[in-house]
Amino acid sequence: MSPIFEYAPAPESRAVVDIAPSYGLFVDGEFREAADGRVFKTVSPSTEEVLAEVAHAGAEDVDAAVAAARRAFGPWSALPGSERAKYLFRIARIIQERSRELAVLETLDNGKPIRETRDVDLPLVAAHFFYHAGWADKLSHAGFGPDPRPLGVAGQVIPWNFPLLMLAWKIAPALACGNTVVLKPAETTPLSALFFADVCRQAGLPKGVVNILTGDGSTGAALVAHDGIDKVAFTGSTAVGKRIARTVAGTAKRLTLELGGKGANIVFDDAPIDQAVEGIVNGIYFNQGQVCCAGSRLLVQESVHDELMEALKRRLATLRVGDPLDKNTDIGAINSAEQLARITELVDSGEAEGAVRWSPACELPERGWWFAPTIFTNVTQAHRIAREEIFGPVLSVLTFRTPDEAVAKANNSQYGLSAGVWTEKGSRILAVADKLRAGVVWANTFNKFDPTSPFGGYKESGFGREGGRHGLEAYLDV
Amino acid sequence: MSEMSGKPGAHTRLSVLKTYKLFVGGKFPRSESGRVYEVTDTRGNWLANAPLASRKDARDAVVAARKAFGGWSRATAYNRGQILYRIAEMLEGRRDQFVAEVAAAEGLSKAKATAQVDAAVDRWVWYAGWSDKVAQVVGGANPVAGPYFNLSTPEPTGVVAVLAPREPSFLGLVSVLAPVIVTGNTAVVAASERAPLPALSLAEVLATSDLPGGVVNLLSGRTAEIAAPLAAHQDVNAIDLTGADAELAKELETAAAENLKRVLRPSAGDAGGEDWFADPGTRRMLAFLETKTVWHPMGV
Numbered sequence: 179m180s181p182i183f184e185y186a187p188a189p190e191s192r193a194v195v196d197i198a199p200s201y202g203l204f205v206d207g208e209f210r211e212a213a214d215g216r217v218f219k220t221v222s223p224s225t226e227e228v229l230a231e232v233a234h235a236g237a238e239d240v241d242a243a244v245a246a247a248r249r250a251f252g253p254w255s256a257l258p259g260s261e262r263a264k265y266l267f268r269i270a271r272i273i274q275e276r277s278r279e280l281a282v283l284e285t286l287d288n289g290k291p292i293r294e295t296r297d298v299d300l301p302l303v304a305a306h307f308f309y310h311a312g313w314a315d316k317l318s319h320a321g322f323g324p325d326p327r328p329l330g331v332a333g334q335v336i337p338w339n340f341p342l343l344m345l346a347w348k349i350a351p352a353l354a355c356g357n358t359v360v361l362k363p364a365e366t367t368p369l370s371a372l373f374f375a376d377v378c379r380q381a382g383l384p385k386g387v388v389n390i391l392t393g394d395g396s397t398g399a400a401l402v403a404h405d406g407i408d409k410v411a412f413t414g415s416t417a418v419g420k421r422i423a424r425t426v427a428g429t430a431k432r433l434t435l436e437l438g439g440k441g442a443n444i445v446f447d448d449a450p451i452d453q454a455v456e457g458i459v460n461g462i463y464f465n466q467g468q469v470c471c472a473g474s475r476l477l478v479q480e481s482v483h484d485e486l487m488e489a490l491k492r493r494l495a496t497l498r499v500g501d502p503l504d505k506n507t508d509i510g511a512i513n514s515a516e517q518l519a520r521i522t523e524l525v526d527s528g529e530a531e532g533a534v535r536w537s538p539a540c541e542l543p544e545r546g547w548w549f550a551p552t553i554f555t556n557v558t559q560a561h562r563i564a565r566e567e568i569f570g571p572v573l574s575v576l577t578f579r580t581p582d583e584a585v586a587k588a589n590n591s592q593y594g595l596s597a598g599v600w601t602e603k604g605s606r607i608l609a610v611a612d613k614l615r616a617g618v619v620w621a622n623t624f625n626k627f628d629p630t631s632p633f634g635g636y637k638e639s640g641f642g643r644e645g646g647r648h649g650l651e652a653y654l655d656v
Numbered sequence: 657m658s659e660m661s662g663k664p665g666a667h668t669r670l671s672v673l674k675t676y677k678l679f680v681g682g683k684f685p686r687s688e689s690g691r692v693y694e695v696t697d698t699r700g701n702w703l704a705n706a707p708l709a710s711r712k713d714a715r716d717a718v719v720a721a722r723k724a725f726g727g728w729s730r731a732t733a734y735n736r737g738q739i740l741y742r743i744a745e746m747l748e749g750r751r752d753q754f755v756a757e758v759a760a761a762e763g764l765s766k767a768k769a770t771a772q773v774d775a776a777v778d779r780w781v782w783y784a785g786w787s788d789k790v791a792q793v794v795g796g797a798n799p800v801a802g803p804y805f806n807l808s809t810p811e812p813t814g815v816v817a818v819l820a821p822r823e824p825s826f827l828g829l830v831s832v833l834a835p836v837i838v839t840g841n842t843a844v845v846a847a848s849e850r851a852p853l854p855a856l857s858l859a860e861v862l863a864t865s866d867l868p869g870g871v872v873n874l875l876s877g878r879t880a881e882i883a884a885p886l887a888a889h890q891d892v893n894a895i896d897l898t899g900a901d902a903e904l905a906k907e908l909e910t911a912a913a914e915n916l917k918r919v920l921r922p923s924a925g926d927a928g929g930e931d932w933f934a935d936p937g938t939r940r941m942l943a944f945l946e947t948k949t950v951w952h953p954m955g956v
Contacts, residue, residue: 420913423909423912428909626800638916646808
């Protein structure tokens with residue numbers, strides 16, 4: 179199908195960001211090379227261009243970072259909350275000032291569209307620091323006792339799908355509560371965390387309060403196993419989450435996990451179809467579907483299945499896939515060759531198991547890692563594409579006849595992170611939302627986030643909440 | 657318990673002993689294994705034979721707890737509160753029996769045993785009152801930056817395995833059980849291994865308090881033997897390790913990671929770490945609650 183409109187390219191300028199050829203680890207307020215001198219390259223997923231060389235932290239570097247965080251913990255936790263608050267307010271303001279630079283950087287390193295980093299990631303990052311700043315001197319009013327204490331040093335490991343936003347979700351509440359942190363960004367997206375280190379420098383944050391260790395899974399494993407930390411916070415896959423839970427078993431370390439999902443997006447026959455289509459698209463194609471709370475299982479009431487599919491396919495044909503820096507791009511690059519292979523493998527299994535695959539005609543760039551938005555119909559609950567997290571722009575469509583059947587199918591999952599409900603009937607929304615075993619339920623909307631709103635899963639989607647008053651509990655000794 | 661009363665002239669009456677049984681799905685079965693073990697007082701005198709529950713008993717208890725979860729979690733908070741209060745009423749009526757059992761089980765003076773039983777009754781009353789308050793205390797509206805209704809509410813996590821503290825066998829049991837069920841969870845409880853009799857008698861109170869069958873399931877036996885299948889069970893959502901020693905707790909927490917159970921670790925300092933007579937706070941309720949957040953656009 180030929181596009182209705184031709185768009186001239188509208189690329190965001192790269193000139194706003196200055197990427198150095200190499201970066202060190204940020205430990206005790208300074209950048210330093212890895213003790214063993216190891217480095218790795220970070221590349222742009224949309225072009226495969228090398229963006230920079232980054233230090234690879236080993237066990238010795240983990241020791242140094244944890245020791246720095248431990249030294250900083252005493253004075254930092256002893257600061258009046260109102261002073262800690264001011265540091266966090268400063269960070270929030272500097273992020274707002276530098277948001278275009280950070281958005282372009284994030285798009286380069288991650289491959290996601292600039293429209294998303296500029297309009298979603300960065301505003302939420304700043305908002306997260308601003309929100310938690312205000313808690314720092316009000317913790318005694320948060321419902322955790324008259325004088326809740328911080329835990330100590332937090333080891334935090336974050337994924338590549340929202341690199342700077344996940345950093346904010348981890349660091350803002352930890353610091354507000356008086357902890358110090360050692361954070362490991364994902365191997366494929368280290369740059370925004372290193373730029374954040376510069377934001378900390380500009381804010382005058384005391385050295386050692388925030389330490390950034392770049393590296394791969396082995397760095398993360400060394401960090402969570404380190405005897406010197408008091409708290410582990412992890413966002414990532416359920417498989418790694420289980421491994422971390424085993425590592426932490428029998429220790430005094432506190433643990434919160436935000437893991438995978440297979441969110442059900444339920445569309446009833448009375449739903450406003452056009453709005454539901456927008457919600458479905460936002461639910462599974464936002465960030466190329468590389469979202470733990472994606473609405474990756476569409477449950478459609480049988481009577482509107484054909485009508486909805488037709489409208490959805492029409493809408494998909496208008497999505498623009500390509501240069502993430504182009505302001506008109508809807509779908510950017512897949513983050514890595516490894517992730518692309520995972521998506522491809524699961525999609526192949528969908529076809530092999532008998533589901534019907536459909537994608538709009540779309541030309542994918544030659545270089546970089548890409549996957550066209552995809553819909554599977556005729557999916558059963560037994561198919562791997564209905565059970566396993568694909569973490570890509572792939573929607574599995576199932577049908578139902580009654581609300582009870584919709585709820586039963588939605589809950590038939592090892593996961594329980596998110597769900598969506600589309601109907602005009604208020605009492606049905608409340609009844610269905612009540613029965614869904616999921617931490618976040620979006621009714622007549624999807625993929626909305628806010629620092630005041632607790633986020634986190636049921637079942638194997640992990641435990642603990644991030645955001646809101648609830649999120650503070652993860653960083654207080656309660 | 658077997659006392660001969662010997663009035664001169666009258667023939668002596670042999671007392672009626674109680675057969676202690678498990679409590680599963682609202683019924684009182686023996687262990688499917690047919691096994692029992694000897695329970696003695698602190699001086700080694702025989703008190704009774706208690707069922708030595710097997711792995712199969714533990715799995716049956718999980719099935720019963722899962723079956724009961726839907727109804728109990730959807731009961732109104734007011735209803736759950738009244739049932740917990742009813743438990744306190746029933747317990748109060750059998751106060752003397754429990755004082756005698758606790759005294760025998762733990763070698764306590766009557767005064768100390770009475771203090772324990774009284775505190776246990778009062779604990780049911782305290783938690784009964786929490787049923788319709790906890791959602792307001794830990795839930796609420798979130799002021800998101802946009803035109804959305806946004807509400808967080810606590811929900812029960814599901815089936816919770818509970819290892820009751822080794823002692824105090826009765827006040828400890830009530831203190832770990834009540835906070836699990838008041839919010840709508842269902843429970844599979846391993847009673848104190850050495851002193852299970854007061855726990856097994858509590859089942860008689862629960863069975864006559866309008867508590868739906870399967871909401872509480874009580875097992876006696878070797879804690880490690882019962883706990884292992886519960887910690888590894890894929891249909892158990894959480895585990896309270898209060899009654900486990902450090903070594904067992906580590907083993908069980910590791911097994912619990914397989915389906916990411918919520919784990920409440922034993923408090924530091926082992927058995928001496930907890931003051932069971934102190935204000936319990938909300939910690940034990942919150943450990944087995946999930947927060948669900950619902951969004952809806954506002955507009956016309």
